[in-house]
Amino acid sequence: MSDTPESSLIDPEPHPAAALGSAPLPPLSRDPHGQLLLHPVDQAPIVIVPVRAFPLSAAEDDISLLGPDGAEVGWVARLGALPPESRTLIRDELAARTHTPVIERILGISSRATPSQWQVETDGGLTTLTLKAEEDIRRLPDGALLIADAHGLSFLVPQVSRLDTASKRLLDHFL
Amino acid sequence: MTSGNDGTSPAASALPDPWRDAAQSQLHDGETALAWLPIDLGPGFDFRDGLLLLTGQRLLYCGHTGAEWQSWPLCPGLELRARDHAGIGTLSLHDTDRRLAIWRHTLRSGNAAHILTTEFERQVRWLTQPPPSSVPAEDEETTLPAGTTPQPEPPTTWALLRLWRFARPYRLPLLAGFVLTLVSTAASLVAPYLTMPLMDEVLIPFQNGSPLRWDLVHRYLGALLAAAILAWCLGWGRTYILARVSERIGADLRTATYAHLQKLPLQYYGGKRTGDLMARIGTESDRICLFLSLHLLDFATDMLVLLMTAAILFSINPWLAVVTLLPLPLIIWLIHLVRDRLRHGFEKVDRVWAELTNVLADTIPGIRVVKAFAQEEREIRRFRAANDRNLAINDRVNRIWALFSPSVTLLTEAGLLVVWVFGIWLVAHDQITVGVLTAFLTYISRFYVRLDSMSRIVSHTQKAAVGAKRIFDILDHVSTVPEPPRPVPIEQVQGRIQLRKVGFRYGNRKVLRDLDLDIAPGELIGLVGHSGSGKSTLINLICRFYDVSQGAILLDGVDIRRHAIADYRRHIGLVLQEPFLFFGTIAENIAYGRPDASRQEIIAAARAAHAHEFILRLPHGYDSLVGERGQALSGGERQRISIARALLIDPPILILDEATASVDTATEKEIQKALDNLVKGRSTLCIAHRLSTLHQADRLVVLEQGSIVETGTHEELLARKGAYHALYQAQAQDQGLVTGSLT
Numbered sequence A: 001m002s003d004t005p006e007s008s009l010i011d012p013e014p015h016p017a018a019a020l021g022s023a024p025l026p027p028l029s030r031d032p033h034g035q036l037l038l039h040p041v042d043q044a045p046i047v048i049v050p051v052r053a054f055p056l057s058a059a060e061d062d063i064s065l066l067g068p069d070g071a072e073v074g075w076v077a078r079l080g081a082l083p084p085e086s087r088t089l090i091r092d093e094l095a096a097r098t099h100t101p102v103i104e105r106i107l108g109i110s111s112r113a114t115p116s117q118w119q120v121e122t123d124g125g126l127t128t129l130t131l132k133a134e135e136d137i138r139r140l141p142d143g144a145l146l147i148a149d150a151h152g153l154s155f156l157v158p159q160v161s162r163l164d165t166a167s168k169r170l171l172d173h174f175l
Numbered sequence B: 001m002t003s004g005n006d007g008t009s010p011a012a013s014a015l016p017d018p019w020r021d022a023a024q025s026q027l028h029d030g031e032t033a034l035a036w037l038p039i040d041l042g043p044g045f046d047f048r049d050g051l052l053l054l055t056g057q058r059l060l061y062c063g064h065t066g067a068e069w070q071s072w073p074l075c076p077g078l079e080l081r082a083r084d085h086a087g088i089g090t091l092s093l094h095d096t097d098r099r100l101a102i103w104r105h106t107l108r109s110g111n112a113a114h115i116l117t118t119e120f121e122r123q124v125r126w127l128t129q130p131p132p133s134s135v136p137a138e139d140e141e142t143t144l145p146a147g148t149t150p151q152p153e154p155p156t157t158w159a160l161l162r163l164w165r166f167a168r169p170y171r172l173p174l175l176a177g178f179v180l181t182l183v184s185t186a187a188s189l190v191a192p193y194l195t196m197p198l199m200d201e202v203l204i205p206f207q208n209g210s211p212l213r214w215d216l217v218h219r220y221l222g223a224l225l226a227a228a229i230l231a232w233c234l235g236w237g238r239t240y241i242l243a244r245v246s247e248r249i250g251a252d253l254r255t256a257t258y259a260h261l262q263k264l265p266l267q268y269y270g271g272k273r274t275g276d277l278m279a280r281i282g283t284e285s286d287r288i289c290l291f292l293s294l295h296l297l298d299f300a301t302d303m304l305v306l307l308m309t310a311a312i313l314f315s316i317n318p319w320l321a322v323v324t325l326l327p328l329p330l331i332i333w334l335i336h337l338v339r340d341r342l343r344h345g346f347e348k349v350d351r352v353w354a355e356l357t358n359v360l361a362d363t364i365p366g367i368r369v370v371k372a373f374a375q376e377e378r379e380i381r382r383f384r385a386a387n388d389r390n391l392a393i394n395d396r397v398n399r400i401w402a403l404f405s406p407s408v409t410l411l412t413e414a415g416l417l418v419v420w421v422f423g424i425w426l427v428a429h430d431q432i433t434v435g436v437l438t439a440f441l442t443y444i445s446r447f448y449v450r451l452d453s454m455s456r457i458v459s460h461t462q463k464a465a466v467g468a469k470r471i472f473d474i475l476d477h478v479s480t481v482p483e484p485p486r487p488v489p490i491e492q493v494q495g496r497i498q499l500r501k502v503g504f505r506y507g508n509r510k511v512l513r514d515l516d517l518d519i520a521p522g523e524l525i526g527l528v529g530h531s532g533s534g535k536s537t538l539i540n541l542i543c544r545f546y547d548v549s550q551g552a553i554l555l556d557g558v559d560i561r562r563h564a565i566a567d568y569r570r571h572i573g574l575v576l577q578e579p580f581l582f583f584g585t586i587a588e589n590i591a592y593g594r595p596d597a598s599r600q601e602i603i604a605a606a607r608a609a610h611a612h613e614f615i616l617r618l619p620h621g622y623d624s625l626v627g628e629r630g631q632a633l634s635g636g637e638r639q640r641i642s643i644a645r646a647l648l649i650d651p652p653i654l655i656l657d658e659a660t661a662s663v664d665t666a667t668e669k670e671i672q673k674a675l676d677n678l679v680k681g682r683s684t685l686c687i688a689h690r691l692s693t694l695h696q697a698d699r700l701v702v703l704e705q706g707s708i709v710e711t712g713t714h715e716e717l718l719a720r721k722g723a724y725h726a727l728y729q730a731q732a733q734d735q736g737l738v739t740g741s742l743t
Helices: A084-097 A165-172 B017-026 B112-128 B136-142 B164-188 B190-207 B214-263 B266-270 B274-316 B318-325 B327-363 B367-372 B376-428 B434-455 B457-476 B535-542 B565-569 B586-590 B599-608 B612-617 B635-648 B665-679 B714-720 B723-734
Strands: A007-009 A028-030 A036-038 A046-052 A061-066 A072-078 A103-109 A116-122 A125-131 A137-139 A145-148 A154-157 B033-041 B047-055 B058-062 B069-073 B079-085 B088-094 B099-106 B497-506 B509-519 B524-528 B550-555 B572-575 B653-657 B683-687 B699-704 B707-712
Touching (some): A061 B599, A072 B612, A103 A165, B017 B058, B047 B112, B079 B112, B088 B112, B164 B190, B164 B274, B190 B214, B214 B457, B274 B457, B318 B376, B318 B434, B434 B457, B509 B535, B509 B550, B509 B707, B524 B535, B599 B612, B699 B714, B707 B723
Antiparallel strands (some): A028 A036, A061 A072, A137 A145, B047 B058, B058 B069, B079 B088, B497 B509
16 A cells, blocks of 8 residues: 555544544653653643554554543554654554563473463463363464453463474363 | 247247146147246145246146146236235236236246246237337346256265366376376285295294394395385375465365356345355365365275285185175274264264354454343353254263274274184184284274274265265356456546436346436436335446346447456445455555555545545554454545555546445544545446435436436435435434535
C-alpha cells in the first residue's frame, strides 16, 4: 500500500473511516510519570499508549497509539520508518507493557492431564506455568507455539524442533 | 417443448404402462395429454389405481383400468382446487356454482398434482386470453419428470464395489499387497509342514533307540527359523502397504465427500441434521477404511490359509484331510448363529447410545435455556434414564457375550477331538505316521483360532456397505443450483438488479409470486413485511442460494443463472442477523472473502466498520482467536467484524438481512454507523424488523404473502395509509412512541 503514510496522526473528527490524516506523527516524549506523551502541533500533549494491532504476526508494524479514553489518536504503519527517538520510546513502552517469555527448556510437568504445572526455563529464568487445558496451546502459522498460562501470561515456543529431546517428549503429551 | 413428431407431450409419454394405450384411445385427433395424476384413493379411502388426465380441451378421469371414462370440457370459470393434509391430497373440480367432482390421492405421486393444477389453470386462462408468444420459465416445468419420487433402496453389499472408483489410483500398491499376502501366507505354512519330518525322521527314531541325527535337527530348526523370519518380514510389508493404501482411500473418500458437500446448495442443508452429515464424513469413512485395511485383509488372508492348508493336507493324506476339514462349515455356521443373536443386541446398544448422544446434543448447546429455567435436575434425570437403559441392554448383551468366547473354544476343541480320534485310528492301522498326525494337528489348531474372526466378516461387510451407501448418498446428490455449461464471465458490475416475474416455491408451497422489481445501481432498498412474507426468500434467490421457479433475476441485464456461481457471489456482500465467525484470528475472519488482503486493507475495513478500536483492546489485537473456543465477543462486536468482512470484498451488491435485529438500540446505533459506511455507492437490499432503521432507504418495498403490495419512500408510504402505514403504526405503538416524534 504505497499511498498509506508510514505514520500519521488520527484526525479527531467523528469519521474514523477516512481518518488516516496525512500529517506525519508529531514528536513523542516521556513525562516524569513514565507516560508517553504525543505533542500535536498547537495542542496540549496527549498521553498515549502504543498497542500492536498484530502482536503475533507483525510485531514491528501496524502500531496504534491510543489516547487516554481508548480512542485512537495516532498510527504507526512501520516502526522502522520513525525517527530514532520516537522509535526507541515506542519500542521501550511496548516492551514494558507486553512480555512474552520464550520457553527454552521444559524441566518437568506435574501431570500429563490438564491442569498441569510446568517447570520451565525461559529467556527470563526459571518459572512455573499452569496449563489449564490443551486448547490453551495455540499453533501460530509460522510453526511456533503460544502457550497461555492459567493467569493470562503467554509463553512462546518459537520452534518445537529446536527444543531438546526431553522437553519435546514432555510437550508431546499435550499436542 | 414437445419433443416427439407424434405429438405426444413428454408428460403423456411418461404415463405409466397400463394407462398409455387406454388413455391414448380416449383422445380425439389433435388432442394431447398435458399432465396426469394417478388417483390412487377412492371415495372411501380405499386404494385403487385411477387416472386423472389433462389435455388442451378436457379433463378426463378413469376410476380403474377398464372402467368408464368421465370427461369435463374445459371452459372459463372452471377451477381445480388442490390441497393436501396429512399425506392425502384432495383435488376438486368446481364451476362457478358448485363442485363437479372430487378426487383423492396419496402424495406418492409427488409433484404431479401441482403440475396438473398449474397446467389446468393455464389452459383455462388461455381459453379467454391467447397464450403469450413465449413463456420460457413456465414451459420448463411441464417437462419436469412428473413421476413418482424414487423409493429409497436398502443398502446392499454392492455399494462397496463402488469404492473401486477410489481404489483405482492405488492399483499397483494393491497388487503388491496382494502378492505379499500370498507369499507371506505361504511362508507361515512352512513351519507346521516341517514338524512332520522332525517327528518322523528325528524324534521317533531317537525314541526307538537310534542316535539323534544332529545334522537333520540343525537343518529343520534352521528352516523353521528362516520361515518364521521370512513370514514376519513379508507380513510386515503386506500390512504396511495395505494399511497405507486403505488410509489413503479413506482420506480421498472423505475429501471427495466434503468437497461435494460444500458445493451442494443450501436447500440440501435445510433438510439434513448437522450431526448426521458430520458422522457420515467422519465415522462412516473411517469405518470403511477400517473394513478395507483390517477386516477385509484378515478375511482374505484367512481364506488363503484355508485354501493352502486344504491343498497341503490333501497332498499328505486325503482321508485325514476330509475328516479334518469336514467339521469346519458346521463350526462356522454355529458361530454365526451365536453371533446373530449378539448382533441384534449390539444394534440395540448402538441405538441406546444414539439416544444418550441425543440428550447431550440437545442440552449442551441449549444450556442457557436449561439453566434459565432451572431444569438441570430434569436433564440429569433424563440422562440417567437413558444411561440406565444403556446399562440394562448392555447387561443382557453381556450375558450372551460372556458365553460366546467359551463356546467358540468348545467348538474348536470338539473339532480337534474328531481329528485326534480319527488320527489315532489311522496311526493304529499304520495308515499314517505320528509326524503326519502332528502336522495335521498343528495346521488345524492354527486355523481354528481364526474361525471366530472369519465369522465376523458378514457383519463387518454389512456395516461397511451401509457406510458406503450413506457416503454415496451425498456423492450422488446433484446440485439443484446448477453451474451453467458456458458461464458468462462478469467483468465490471454496475449493480443493476432486475427481477422479472419471479416466482418461487418450496415443494408445493408458493412463497413468491410474480415479483417485478428494478434496483438501480447504488440504490438502497428496504424490504418490509411480516415474517413469512417472503423477504428472506427473495434474498436467498438474489444470492442464488436457490434458483427461481419462474421468471428470472438479471444482473446488469444478464440472467444470473448464466454466470458461474462463485463468480457471481463474489460480487455480493452479505451481512446476516447472526454473524458467523469461524475459528481463527480476527484478521482471518475479516479477510475471509479475500484471503490475500493486506494488513492495511484489513485494518481499513475494520476502521470503516467501527471495529478497529475494540479489536485493539483485545490482548492479541487482530491476532486474537475468535469463533468456537475463541475470545468471547459481544453480539455487536461480532456483527461489526462481519460488516468489516463484507466491506473488505468491496461488493457492488450488498445484502443486509436483519443485521441489527439481535442487538440493543445503543449497539444498533454503533452498527448503523458502520452500515452507513458500508452501503455508500452499492446497490443494497436491506431487511430490517425495526422500520426506523430503514428511514434513509431510497425506496421501501412492502411484501405481503409473496407479492409486492407497495413501493415508495417512507413518507410516500405513510401518506398512502396502506400496508406500510399499518405496520408502522403497530410498531410505533409497541414502542410507546407517537408516530410524529419518529419522523
